[in-house]
Amino acid sequence: MLRQSRRDDIRAMHRVRMAVTENPFLSTSLSESDxxxxxxxxxxxxxxxxxxxxxxxxxxxxxxxxxxxxxxxxGYEGLGLGRELLDTMVTWLWAQGLELLWLNTSPNTRAAQFYEQAGWSKSPLPDLGELRYELRRHPP
Ligand SMILES: CC(C)(COP(=O)(O)OP(=O)(O)OC[C@H]1O[C@@H](n2cnc3c(N)ncnc32)[C@H](O)[C@@H]1OP(=O)(O)O)[C@@H](O)C(=O)NCCC(=O)NCCS
Structure with missing residues (x-):
């Protein structure tokens, strides 16, 4: 079941963040307030x-x-959950009036293929060893 997050979900969200093996959590400075x-x-x-x-x-x-x-x-990959979340997020961000969306991810991961499959383009400008993907509301 998809729903908007609440403040008391943050610990569980961070548990998922810590559990993934690709794009692992490397920062030491992410707090609940972030x-x-x-x-x-x-x-x-x-x-x-x-x-x-x-x-x-x-x-x-x-x-x-x-x-x-x-x-x-x-254990829950490949079931369409990522795509459902991405579609929800992209729809909401376009509704906020944005023209360009972006994100960083590590090379040679499922995530890179996932975003390409969803129509995102790899930016020629890598960001500190990460890939940057972009999605334009009105592609040229
Ligand atoms: C990347 C991630 C978000 C994808 O979520 P997911 O729920 O596994 O992906 P979905 O099941 O929604 O797949 C959606 C589409 O992505 C593509 N895709 C997913 N995994 C793929 C893979 N290993 N190879 C190629 N395409 C893939 C498929 O085309 C799929 O479409 P289909 O169902 O029509 O075949 C998820 O695997 C994940 O959290 N990975 C670890 C952490 C991470 O890297 N997060 C991203 C940080 S930027």
């Missing part, structure tokens, strides 16, 4: 629950069109 800001002030979050447990989530920022997070718990 999630609050991203989901309540700068943007919005959605979660997907299975048997009452959060198994996937996304967070995106209306301030700059960045998809800040999109993660599926190991």
């Amino acid at each position: 999630y609050w800001r991203a989901t309540e002030s700068d943007g919005r979050g959605w979660v997907i629950e299975s048997d009452g447990k959060i198994v996937a989530f996304t967070v995106g920022k209306a301030t700059d069109g960045n998809i800040w997070a999109l993660f599926v718990q190991p």
